[in-house]
Structures are given as C-alpha cells and as structure tokens.
Amino acid sequence: MEGNLFTGMIPTCFGKFQKMQGLYLYGNKLSGIIPSSIGNLTQLAVLFLSQNNLEGSIPPSIGTCQSLQQLDVSQNHLSGVIPQQVFQIFSLSLLLNLSHNSFSGKLPVEIDSLKNINSLDVSKNNFSGEIPATIGNCLNLVYLGLHGNSFNGTIPSSMASLKSLEYLDVSRNNLSGLIPKGLEKLSFLKYLNISFNNIEGEVPIEGVFRNVNMISVIGNNKLCGGIPQLQLPTCHKVTKSRKSLASRLTITIVCVITCILLVSTFLVLYWRKKSKKKPSSIVSNxxxxxxxxxxxxxxxxxxxxxxxxxxxxxxxxxxxxxxxxxxxxxxxxxxxxxxxxxxxxxxxxxxxxxxxxxxxxxxxxxxxxxxxxxxxxxxxxxxxFMTNGSLEMWLHPMTDNDNQSKNLSILQRLIIAIDVAFALNYLHNHCEQKIIHCDLKPSNILLDSDMIAHVSDFGLSRLLTTSNDSSQKCTSTIGLKGSIGYAAPEYGIGGEASTEGDVYSYGVLVLEMFTGRRPTDDMFKDGLNLHNFVKMSLPKRLIQVVDPMLLAREVEEMGVATAAMMATKEDDNDNEIEVEEANNTEDFRHIDVDMQKCLLSILNIGILCSLESPKERINMEEVIKELQLIKSTFVGLGIRRSRPSRAQRLGTTRRD
The missing domain is CATH 3.30.200.20 (Phosphorylase Kinase; domain 1)
Structure with a gap:
C-alpha cells in the first residue's frame, strides 16, 4: 500500500494478520502512533513505515517480531529513546533505518547485538553522547549513517574492525579527537564523511584517504596533512625541548596580555565616542x-x-x-x-x-x-515588510478568498523576471564573494508596494570562494540545495552548488510565471517535466502553453473581440504560428503576432536557462540583455529586427 495518499492512523486490526510477512506503508500521509499490535506479527520479515507523519516512539512490543529482517521508520516525527527491544531482534540483518526523526538519548551499547546488520542509518535525529565502541562488533555493516546528530567524544577506533564497510558518514556532530588510523585499512570503504565536527590532527593518506572524491573533511579547522588536493596545512611535530616550550609559553602569555590591553583600550575609546553621538537609525549591516x-x-x-x-x-x-x-x-x-x-x-x-x-x-x-x-x-x-506578498500568491492564488482577483499582466511578469535576473546577476558577478542562492522559487520572491521584486530566503545560500584552481571550491552552508522541481538535476547526483544551478532554478521560475504551471504539477511524470513540456509545444502550440489567465487579461486589455476556433498569422519570416483555443473553453480569442513573438522569446529564455547540461545554460548577464530587448519590443520602443536575440533565433529554428 506504499506511495498512496492514505491518511489517519495505522489500523490496530493489522495485528490480526499473523501470517503477514511484509507490510509496506511508506510514502503515505499516515499519522498517530505505531500500534503495539504490530508485535503480534511474529512472521513479519519486512516493515516499511517511512515517509509518513507518525508520532510517538517505536512500541516495545516490536521485540516479539523475531523474524524481522528490515525495519524502516525514517522520515516521520517519531521521538523518545529507542526501545531496548529493537536490539533484541536478532533476525534484523538487512536494514535498520531510523533517520530523519527526533529520536534522542544515547545510542545503546547493546547495538552490537545486531551482529548481522547490513545497513544502519540513525542520521538526522537528536542522539547525543559517545558513539558506542561496541559498534565495531557489527562486522557485516556495509552502510553506517550517524550524521546530523549531537554525538560527542571521538570516532571509535573499533570501526577499523568493520571490514565490509563501504559507506561511513559521521558529519555534522560534535566529535573531536583524532581520525582512527585503522580507517585507511578498510579496503571496501568508498565514502567517508567526517565534515563539520571538531576533529583534529593528521589526515591519513592511504586507503579511502587517497581519493579526494571519496572523502569530506571540511569544517574541521584543526586538521592537517593528508593528500595535497585537500589543501590542508602541513602538520608540525611538537618539539621535545622543555626550554623551547617554556620560551614559547612566555611569549604567548605576553602577547595575550598585550592584546587584551589593546582591545580594552580600543573598546573604552569606542564606547566613549559612541556615547557622545546621537543614536543612529537602524542600518542594514x-x-x-x-x-x-x-x-x-x-x-x-x-x-x-x-x-x-x-x-x-x-x-x-x-x-x-x-x-x-x-x-x-x-x-x-x-x-x-x-x-x-x-x-x-x-x-x-x-x-x-x-x-x-x-x-x-x-x-x-x-x-x-x-x-x-x-x-x-x-x-x-x-x-x-513586503505589502504585496510573494510571487507564489500571485501566480497560484487561493480560490476561496479574495486573492482570486489577483492576476499579473505579461508586462508585470516580464518586469518581475528582469528584477530577479538583476538580483541573481549581482549575487553571481558583483559581490566580493560569489553568492549562490540555492533555493530560488516563487515563494522566495517578494513584491513591495510598487510591485518591485525582492529575492529573499537565503537560508540555503552558499558563499563561494574560488582559488586559482577553479575546480577547488569552498562552500559554507547546510547540506540541502533547493526545492523539488526547482533544484538543478546535477544536484540530485551530488553535484556542488553553482551559479549554473541558480540559472536552472531561474529558468524553471520563468516557465512557471508564463505558463501558470508548477514544476511539481501532477502531469509531470515519466520523464516529462516543465522544461520538456514547453519545449515540445513551441512554437505551434504556444497559446496552449501560456497561462490562460494571462491571455484572458491581455486580450481584454487590448480589446480584441472573440475570434474563430483557430486562427493563424504569419510572422516576418513567413512562418505560421497556430493560435488555438485558450483553456479549452468556447471563448476562443487570439492575440496579435507581436505579442506572440514576445511570449515565444520569453519562454525560450526559460528553456535556455533550464537546459539539463550546466555548461549549455546562458548566464544572467545575457538573460538581462535578452529580457530588456523583449521589454522594449513589448512597450513599443522597437528593436532592430536585423539582429534577432538568441532566444528569438532559437524559437525560429524550432518551427516546423
């Protein structure tokens, strides 16, 4: 029953199906607690409850499911400590996934009872305390995910005993101490992530540590050594000379005292000077x-x-x-x-x-x-405060309140698209450090009282520093890189955040603005997405693609009367563009060829920005030039037709 829209609680009567061997309820909207009657399913081998809204904890009765081999309760709202009974299910050999919940407490030392466990994932919870050394007794472990918790202490040296381990992630915890040397002897280890902890000392250079693409050590400021590609400082051996140590200690103390005196003097002078001044108004820095x-x-x-x-x-x-x-x-x-x-x-x-x-x-x-x-x-x-809310509210107004009267014209949408392009161009090309937004979408575009667009929500953004080697990049933020439908495809396979990724999100945004369709619309499945939908429809089915609300407004403002079911007009190159019915109603309208060209050029820019290959996407400076040309044409300022833009050329070459 997985992957449906089931709601409500898991029925307790499921406990009566005592011969059940597999229960698949993941990917629904189930809520409430996991019923204790699950413990009656003594022949159950697989229990998948992930990706729901379940609360509470795992019922202790699950300990009677002594045939259970796979247990997945990830991506719910479960909390509390893990019942000891979970670690008494000796048959649990393939999978135990508790990730993306709110479990707390310590990871019990009894974890080594699961001697045959193959995959263990407790990431993105609230676990604390030390990682138990007994985890080294789980000799069949292939996948071990401990990241995104509050574990402290050191990485247990016993992990070197996990000879079958291929994936180890202990990132984003509070771990300290040295990297166990034994990890470099794990011949099957293909991925090691120790980033964003307080780990120090020398990074090994053998085994998995020989490949920079297999390890991540960023966010540990006291690491040194390692392979040259990591660009870590050289490790310095501690001198054994007591005299040298004493002299260094003396110099350090003197320097610290001097610095304290200087800072104190500066602060006193600063506050005296500040107190004489009238308090200034709020500034943005x-x-x-x-x-x-x-x-x-x-x-x-x-x-x-x-x-x-x-x-x-x-x-x-x-x-x-x-x-x-x-x-x-x-x-x-x-x-x-x-x-x-x-x-x-x-x-x-x-x-x-x-x-x-x-x-x-x-x-x-x-x-x-x-x-x-x-x-x-x-x-x-x-x-x-932005008085006109978000672009999301304007593109997809609620139908049960007065927001339904909101409708942006072509020109308003075009100006908003230009505003957003200017913002991205500034972030990408005119900041001291390049900034990548990483989560561009309509809900993060806010409109002020003059309908000027403001890009907001930089919670996922990257501050990007590039060294002389353009391939070496340093990003500083959390692990997510955008929202479903707007995130660039390369992010889905682990690609680094990039300006090209922002351009992709912008392209999807433009297509959504002028088609009225979200990239997460139910129609987009089986390889079809918003980009492909628009690309396949242009230029002949232009009117079927464009937002019907937008066309209705433009036709009304232009005073164009009702036309026949289908009309065609020729552009300057004697190519026909079909103008079909809008929204499949009996109210058949058509718009003039000039407006068709503007819409076609805008949608082609969206297509160019959202190409699958990052290298083929145009940059924001080129986007601004293209959109400003389209705007000039739209408002009647005129452009030289002898120099068509790239978006216009693309539209021409696609015509049959």
Whole structure:
C-alpha cells in the first residue's frame, strides 16, 4: 500500500494478520502512533513505515517480531529513546533505518547485538553522547549513517574492525579527537564523511584517504596533512625541548596580555565616542546593529499571534509586526530551532545579507538571538515588510478568498523576471564573494508596494570562494540545495552548488510565471517535466502553453473581440504560428503576432536557462540583455529586427 495518499492512523486490526510477512506503508500521509499490535506479527520479515507523519516512539512490543529482517521508520516525527527491544531482534540483518526523526538519548551499547546488520542509518535525529565502541562488533555493516546528530567524544577506533564497510558518514556532530588510523585499512570503504565536527590532527593518506572524491573533511579547522588536493596545512611535530616550550609559553602569555590591553583600550575609546553621538537609525549591516530584544518582537507581533502569521517554511515561520520605535511594518522570521539545520540557516542568511546591497534583494533590518519566556533559545531575523506578498500568491492564488482577483499582466511578469535576473546577476558577478542562492522559487520572491521584486530566503545560500584552481571550491552552508522541481538535476547526483544551478532554478521560475504551471504539477511524470513540456509545444502550440489567465487579461486589455476556433498569422519570416483555443473553453480569442513573438522569446529564455547540461545554460548577464530587448519590443520602443536575440533565433529554428 506504499506511495498512496492514505491518511489517519495505522489500523490496530493489522495485528490480526499473523501470517503477514511484509507490510509496506511508506510514502503515505499516515499519522498517530505505531500500534503495539504490530508485535503480534511474529512472521513479519519486512516493515516499511517511512515517509509518513507518525508520532510517538517505536512500541516495545516490536521485540516479539523475531523474524524481522528490515525495519524502516525514517522520515516521520517519531521521538523518545529507542526501545531496548529493537536490539533484541536478532533476525534484523538487512536494514535498520531510523533517520530523519527526533529520536534522542544515547545510542545503546547493546547495538552490537545486531551482529548481522547490513545497513544502519540513525542520521538526522537528536542522539547525543559517545558513539558506542561496541559498534565495531557489527562486522557485516556495509552502510553506517550517524550524521546530523549531537554525538560527542571521538570516532571509535573499533570501526577499523568493520571490514565490509563501504559507506561511513559521521558529519555534522560534535566529535573531536583524532581520525582512527585503522580507517585507511578498510579496503571496501568508498565514502567517508567526517565534515563539520571538531576533529583534529593528521589526515591519513592511504586507503579511502587517497581519493579526494571519496572523502569530506571540511569544517574541521584543526586538521592537517593528508593528500595535497585537500589543501590542508602541513602538520608540525611538537618539539621535545622543555626550554623551547617554556620560551614559547612566555611569549604567548605576553602577547595575550598585550592584546587584551589593546582591545580594552580600543573598546573604552569606542564606547566613549559612541556615547557622545546621537543614536543612529537602524542600518542594514548586521555587524553594526544592536540585536533587538525578544520582548520587543513579542510586542510587535502581538505575542506571535496566529493572526499575524503570514508564512512558514522548513526552517521557521514568518510573522507580520509593527516596531513601536518608529511604527515600522516588518516581517519577523522566527527560526524553528528543533530543526537541527535551522541555526546553520540563520548563520548562512546573516552572512549573506549583512554583505549585500541591491534594490532587488530583501533588506535585513536587525536580528535577535535571545531566550524566550519559556527559557528556550530564540533566534529571529527582521526584514522590511513586503505589502504585496510573494510571487507564489500571485501566480497560484487561493480560490476561496479574495486573492482570486489577483492576476499579473505579461508586462508585470516580464518586469518581475528582469528584477530577479538583476538580483541573481549581482549575487553571481558583483559581490566580493560569489553568492549562490540555492533555493530560488516563487515563494522566495517578494513584491513591495510598487510591485518591485525582492529575492529573499537565503537560508540555503552558499558563499563561494574560488582559488586559482577553479575546480577547488569552498562552500559554507547546510547540506540541502533547493526545492523539488526547482533544484538543478546535477544536484540530485551530488553535484556542488553553482551559479549554473541558480540559472536552472531561474529558468524553471520563468516557465512557471508564463505558463501558470508548477514544476511539481501532477502531469509531470515519466520523464516529462516543465522544461520538456514547453519545449515540445513551441512554437505551434504556444497559446496552449501560456497561462490562460494571462491571455484572458491581455486580450481584454487590448480589446480584441472573440475570434474563430483557430486562427493563424504569419510572422516576418513567413512562418505560421497556430493560435488555438485558450483553456479549452468556447471563448476562443487570439492575440496579435507581436505579442506572440514576445511570449515565444520569453519562454525560450526559460528553456535556455533550464537546459539539463550546466555548461549549455546562458548566464544572467545575457538573460538581462535578452529580457530588456523583449521589454522594449513589448512597450513599443522597437528593436532592430536585423539582429534577432538568441532566444528569438532559437524559437525560429524550432518551427516546423
């Protein structure tokens, strides 16, 4: 029953199917708890409950399922500690997947009871404590995922006993100490990720450590050595000379005291100078801002009232508020700190927005890192409020409220597309460090009172530094790289974040703006996507592709009367473009050839940006030139037809 839309709870009567050997419920919308009656299924070999909305914990009764070989409860909302009974299922030999939940506590030392387990994944939970050394007794392990938790201590040296291990990921924890030398002797190990911990010392150079594509060690600032491609500092051996050590210690102490005195003097002078000045108004650079208090944000949002809630996402929720100081409307983005990546998203967004200035980027006013009234950690970002909401609201308005009256014209959509292109071009080509947005989509495009577009939500963004070797890149952010439908295809196979990836997302955005279809529409399956759908339809079925709401508005504004079921007009090259019925209704309208050319050119730009190969996509500077030419044509300023744009040439060569 996997991969459906089943809702509600798992029926307890399933426990009566005592001869059942496999239960597949993954990929639904089931909620509630896992019923304890599952324990009655003593012949069960496979239990797959992943990708649902299940809560609670794993029932201890599962320990009676002594035939169970595969257990997958990943990607739910399960919590609590893992019942000891799970580690008493000695038949569990193929898979135990608890990832992407909220399990807590320590990983029990009894884990070695699963001596025959092949794949163990407990990543993206809230586990803490040390990784038990007994895990080295699970000699048949091939896949071991421990990343995205709060494990501390060292990487157990006993892992060197896992001779069959092919995949090991302990990244994004609080591990310290040295890399066990024994790991380089694991001949089958093909992937090792120890990034974003506090691991130190020398990186081995044998085994898996010989291939830079098989390991990741970034985010450990005290590592040294390793193969040259890692570009880590050279390891320096500690001198045994007591005299030399004493002299170094003396010099260090003197330097520290001197620095403290200098910093103290500077701070005193700075605060004296600042106190003489009149307090300045809020500025956008977060380094120069006093952080706003939790109390002020609580008051500004009426206690974070649901009436003030204007949006939500994976990393938090957004409230509308009014700051009492100047009665300024603001948007307050409150981070969901239960999501382990939210704090990293907070830092990524701060690092980007404090260094950028552009009319088409959202402006950060201040931030808050404090404690709420319940004594819990609280982080929030405060932005300018965008009165016209998101582009998502305009492209896909709700039908059960007054938003349904919203409808953007061709020119408005074109201007918004140009605004977004300017923002991306600035991030890619005109910042001190290249910035990759990584999550461009309509909900992250906000519109102010003048309908000027502002790119927002930099929680997934990359600060990209390129060395002399263009292949060596350093990115700093969390592991995600975009939303389904908008993320570039190369990201799906582990490709690094790139400006070309942003261009792909932009191309999908343009196609969505002018077709009215989301890239996640149910029609896009079996290899068909929005890019292919538009490409196959142009130029003959142009009107079938373009958003019917857009055409209806344009026809109404132009005063074009109802026409025949199908009409054709010739362009300047004597090529016919069919104008078929819009939205398959009896109200058959047609638009003139000039507007058809504009729409065709715009859609072709979307196609050029969303090509599968990153190298074939055009860059944002070329996109801006193309769109401005189209805009000039649309508003009647005229362009020289002897120099057709690349998008226009592409449209011409595709015609039959």
């Amino acid at each position: 977060i380094d120069l801002l006093p952080t706003i208090s939790y109390k002020m944000l609580h008051q500004a949002t009426n206690g974070f009232s649901l009436n003030n809630l204007i949006g939500s996402g994976s990393f938090g929720v957004v409230y509308k508020g009014v700051l009492e100081q100047d009665e300024r409307l603001v948007a307050v983005k409150v981070l969901n700190l239960q999501n382990k990546d939210a704090s990293k998203s907070f830092m990524a967004e701060c690092n980007v927005l404090r260094n950028v200035r552009h009319r088409n980027l959202i402006k950060i006013l201040t931030c808050c890192s404090s404690i709420n009234y319940n004594g819990d950690d609280f982080k929030a970002l405060v932005f300018e």
